[in-house]
Amino acid sequence: xxxxxxxxxxxxxxxxxxxxxxxxxxxxxxxxxxxxxxxxxxxxxxxxxxxxxxxxxxxxxxxxxxxxxxxxxxxxxxxxxxxxxxxxxxxxxxxxxxxxxxxxxxxxxxxxxxxxxxxxxxxxxxxxxxxxxxxxxxxxxxxxxxxxxxxxxxxxxxxxxxxxxxxxxxxxxxxxxxxxxxxxxxxxxxxxxxxxxxxxxxx
Numbered sequence: 001x002x003x004x005x006x007x008x009x010x011x012x013x014x015x016x017x018x019x020x021x022x023x024x025x026x027x028x029x030x031x032x033x034x035x036x037x038x039x040x041x042x043x044x045x046x047x048x049x050x051x052x053x054x055x056x057x058x059x060x061x062x063x064x065x066x067x068x069x070x071x072x073x074x075x076x077x078x079x080x081x082x083x084x085x086x087x088x089x090x091x092x093x094x095x096x097x098x099x100x101x102x103x104x105x106x107x108x109x110x111x112x113x114x115x116x117x118x119x120x121x122x123x124x125x126x127x128x129x130x131x132x133x134x135x136x137x138x139x140x141x142x143x144x145x146x147x148x149x150x151x152x153x154x155x156x157x158x159x160x161x162x163x164x165x166x167x168x169x170x171x172x173x174x175x176x177x178x179x180x181x182x183x184x185x186x187x188x189x190x191x192x193x194x195x196x197x198x199x200x201x202x203x
Contacts, residue, residue, distance in 0.1 A: 003034075004030065004034045004037045004039045004040065004043075005039055007026050007027075007029060007030045007034075008027075008030060008039060008040070008042075008043030008046075008047075009043075010026055011023045011026035011027045011030065011043070011047055012043065012046050012047050012050050014026065015047055015050035015051050015054055015056075016050045016053070016054065018054055020051065020054060020056050020059065023047065023050075023051070024059065027043075027044075027047060030043065041067070041070050041071075041072070041076070044063055044066050044067055044070065045063075045067045045076070045079060045080075045083075047063055048060050048063030048064045048066075048067055048083055049083070051063055052064075052083065052086065052087060052090075057087045057088075057090040057091045058087070058091055060083065060087045061084055061087030061088055061091065063083075064079075064080050064081075064082075064083035064084040064086075064087055065080065065084050066080075067079060067080030067083065067084075068080030068081050068084060074107070074109070077107070078104060078107065078109045078113045081100055081101070081103060081104040081107075081117075082101075082104060082113060082116060082117055084100050085097050085100040085101040085104065085117065085120060085121075085124075086120065088100060089120060089123070089124055094124050094127045094128050095128065097120075097121075097124045098121055098124045098125060098128065101117045101118075101120055101121040101124065102121065104117045105117050105118060105121070111144075111145050111147075111148055112148060112149075114144075114145060115141050115145035115148035115149070115150040115151065115154075116148075116149070116150055118137045118138075118140050118141045118145070118150070118154075119137065119138065119141050119150035119153060119154050119157075121134075121137050122134045122135070122136075122137030122138045122141075122154070122157060123157075125137060131161060134157075134161070135158060135161050135162075137154075138154040138155075138157045138158040138161070139154075139158055140154075141154035142154050142155050142158055142174070142177075146181075152178060152181070152182040152185045155174050155177055155178050155181075155182075156174075156178060156185070156187055156191060158174055159171045159174035159175050159178070159191070159194070160194075162174065163194060163198055166201075168198040168199075168201050168202035169198075169202050171194070171198045172195055172198045172199055172202060175191045175192070175194055175195030175198065176195060178191045179191060179192055179195065
């Protein structure tokens with residue numbers, strides 16, 4: 001067990017300091033010799049996060065995929081799918097990311113996972129030019145996941161989409177929610193300015 005733990009921690013340290021090739025070599029050795037050891041799954045998840053933070057989205061995606069396929073609990077499967085979705089998005093694989101995040105949402109994860117997956121999927125769908133489906137994702141977060149980290153961002157994204165499509169009354173109601181619920185939101189000045197503008201446009 002000490003060898004498994006040592007190899008895993010060394011691989012993670014290499015990844016966190018940008019020595020990705022050495023991290024890959026150690027992880028391959030770990031999987032080859034100790035694939036069934038329970039510590040390997042934990043190492044894979046930590047290494048996936050380290051690889052993503054080191055801007056190696058391709059390898060992070062492989063590792064998060066392994067987290068998903070090796071998962072022995074719902075939590076691990078959710079984390080694997082969410083991490084894979086982020087990795088695919090960062091790599092510009094928008095179709096794949098949309099599918100992965102949609103798969104996560106069909107599993108009905110708890111609010112923190114669902115809100116992040118839906119908001120990110122909305123962003124991905126906008127990149128794909130599917131504004132209708134993107135808006136559905138933002139509105140899902142706005143309606144069901146208040147209090148999550150993505151709630152204000154989703155309200156703003158939905159407001160902007162309605163605003164840009166000249167649906168001023170709906171946009172105004174969303175900007176008003178932002179002003180009332182999130183006065184310290186990082187885009188609050190823009191939201192208030194836009195709110196005033198759409199009110200003037202809607203008469």
